[in-house]
Amino acid sequence: MNQGIDILPLTLDRVGLAIGGHAILDDVSATIPRGTRTLILGPNGAGKSTLLRICHGLLAPTAGQVRWAAGNGRPRAQAMVFQRPVMLRRSAIANVAYALDLAGVRGDARTTRARAALRRVGLDGIARRSARVLSGGEQQRLALARAWALEPSILFLDEPTASLDPTAARNVEATVQAIHDAGTKIVMTTHNLAMARRFADDILLIHEGRLVEHGSAAAFFARPATPIGRAFIEGELS
Amino acid sequence: MEDFGLAFATAGALIVGGDAELWQIVLLSLEVTLSATVVATLLAAPLAAVLAIGRFPGRRAIIVMLSGFMGLPPVVVGLVVYLLLSRSGPFGSLGLLFSPTAMVISQTLLVLPLVASLMRQVIEDAWGEYREQLVSLGAGVWRAALTLLWDTRYSLLTAVLAGFGRAAAEVGTVMIVGGNIARYTRVMTTAIALETTKGDLPLALGLGILLIAIIVAINGLAYGVRSFAQRRFR
Numbered sequence: 001m002n003q004g005i006d007i008l009p010l011t012l013d014r015v016g017l018a019i020g021g022h023a024i025l026d027d028v029s030a031t032i033p034r035g036t037r038t039l040i041l042g043p044n045g046a047g048k049s050t051l052l053r054i055c056h057g058l059l060a061p062t063a064g065q066v067r068w069a070a071g072n073g074r075p076r077a078q079a080m081v082f083q084r085p086v087m088l089r090r091s092a093i094a095n096v097a098y099a100l101d102l103a104g105v106r107g108d109a110r111t112t113r114a115r116a117a118l119r120r121v122g123l124d125g126i127a128r129r130s131a132r133v134l135s136g137g138e139q140q141r142l143a144l145a146r147a148w149a150l151e152p153s154i155l156f157l158d159e160p161t162a163s164l165d166p167t168a169a170r171n172v173e174a175t176v177q178a179i180h181d182a183g184t185k186i187v188m189t190t191h192n193l194a195m196a197r198r199f200a201d202d203i204l205l206i207h208e209g210r211l212v213e214h215g216s217a218a219a220f221f222a223r224p225a226t227p228i229g230r231a232f233i234e235g236e237l238s
Numbered sequence: 239m240e241d242f243g244l245a246f247a248t249a250g251a252l253i254v255g256g257d258a259e260l261w262q263i264v265l266l267s268l269e270v271t272l273s274a275t276v277v278a279t280l281l282a283a284p285l286a287a288v289l290a291i292g293r294f295p296g297r298r299a300i301i302v303m304l305s306g307f308m309g310l311p312p313v314v315v316g317l318v319v320y321l322l323l324s325r326s327g328p329f330g331s332l333g334l335l336f337s338p339t340a341m342v343i344s345q346t347l348l349v350l351p352l353v354a355s356l357m358r359q360v361i362e363d364a365w366g367e368y369r370e371q372l373v374s375l376g377a378g379v380w381r382a383a384l385t386l387l388w389d390t391r392y393s394l395l396t397a398v399l400a401g402f403g404r405a406a407a408e409v410g411t412v413m414i415v416g417g418n419i420a421r422y423t424r425v426m427t428t429a430i431a432l433e434t435t436k437g438d439l440p441l442a443l444g445l446g447i448l449l450i451a452i453i454v455a456i457n458g459l460a461y462g463v464r465s466f467a468q469r470r471f472r
Contacts, residue, residue, distance in 0.1 A: 058373055079375075080374045088385065089390075089472075098375075165451055
């Protein structure tokens, strides 16, 4: 794996989304580089999740364009983990195998990769348990395993720790870090300032549907360029 | 009141004693109703999935029509099937009128809207929950439909059992298209109607007791399946 050298950077060109005349995102232009951990920041309701869904291809923008370096169309080498994991009514390992099957991985390779993915997130002990009876933290790790098994070039995560207790959240964060270390580009939304400080290499700050700041995390946290950026860092926005 | 008690006792004796006429009627009833339920389920499942997931013109109209038809009066369904199958009707040459096959056809039509509507609701709810995840994983429409059918199978079974219950209890369609012919198209509900008017209360009561027992058993099964699935899968 290659931190998305094949399909990245991802370019957003004046992307907007309006539903029924109401602008949810407006005129967002940014380049999401390869290799780094990119965090999309902003208070609740700012449009972070919408932007993530547009990047992943779940929503089509009503204005502007999403361009992958790989060319036209939605590349397959991407995965997404949602705030509330969606588990199919089958065993933990079958949930991973299902995703691999859709990605065209069949037979022994599928079983081997599904097992390996569960082992990497520490769930190999409960591979046969029904996914829906797992705890929230275990389900989110299973969702990470399912995404990781696909060996995506880029992984989108929508507030993956927002509905978890602190221990489970730390566990999920460590797993996301491991996925990044193994070579996957990370793009994650959060309204959690502490997590952003720990985690981000570069940031996009969204406020009321607009891109307010975009650049290196170190620079942003040291010297935010805008009043909104300052307010966010001082915890006055989330 | 004495007659009533006697009728109950005789009914009990008929059931326990394995009365041939009674059991023949029960078996035919089960055969007709089970066949109709199976056929209706096979038609309803894909229809429900298409209506739940698909977005096409006329979808809403079909959904409204189906739920309106959930409470179709059995005698009217019987009348329509009668007209279709009668000698001068479009399918008259098949010679199906007054046969168990005709009864299966009309019970199928009777419960299809009920089963399909209940299934559509179940699948649509699941689709709301699964849609983004399945699209994210790259599932096309057909794969998504199969996944949803499989994942909601226990809830769908409840819809099927509701269809079975409705078919087993109705008397109107099977009376009209079956004709209540002894040892050929006489089923529990038509036999009860006939024996009651003839005054043969023991047979009518015996059949009534068995019919209620079957329907209670089916509903108990539905409950059991639901709570099993709830424990096992959430």
